[in-house]
Amino acid sequence: DIVLTQSPATLSLSPGERATLSCRASQTVSSNLAWYQQKPGQAPRLLIYDASNRATGIPARFSGSGSATDFTLTISSLEPEDFAVYYCQQRTKWPLTFGGGTKVEIK
């Protein structure tokens, strides 16, 4: 199975700051990686697909980069509504797998 390791587990930042989240794959997934945002009590929401493409309606402050085994989700300037848990996911090989998540919390 492809294991996705996200770091850090928790990121404590203030509104307006830049957030950098990492996702590392145990083997190459090419660009077959997505990022999801999940707020408490809500379903996940697709943010980024194919490593760097923003999903429909996602603000430009969210950006994704990387390929092969190392990926980054960047939030350029945190808005109050961005404090949430973020997951990466790969679709290169079955079983489809998610990372363990990074919680972005208010400092």
Added chain:
Amino acid sequence: EVQLLESGGGLLQPGGSLRLSCAASGFTFSTYAMTWVRQAPGKGLEWVSSISADTHTIFYADSVKGRFTISRDNSKNMLYLQMNSLRVEDTAVFYCSRGASSTWFDYWGQGTLVTVSS
């Protein structure tokens, strides 16, 4: 507007069975692969099972293989998950989502809670 609405969750004892349903609307259901993803309380997301648009291709996580069965009825725009031999560790919110390996999970239902406890 794409909508996915899960139902069928509940409280049951270990060893029991349950069938989850997901009603899809707002898109051509018969042309999309569909997936069940679950989330144990306070934990991360876990892929459970996916089914292709034509039902010919199905995958299961090892943790549910042999106990869960995914199916769909394209004439009714419905996705199902039959869960047998349930275990305490199956306790989770189960989400229905559009997509699988060829498309991303771009739409999700609100989830239905399955609690397995004695």
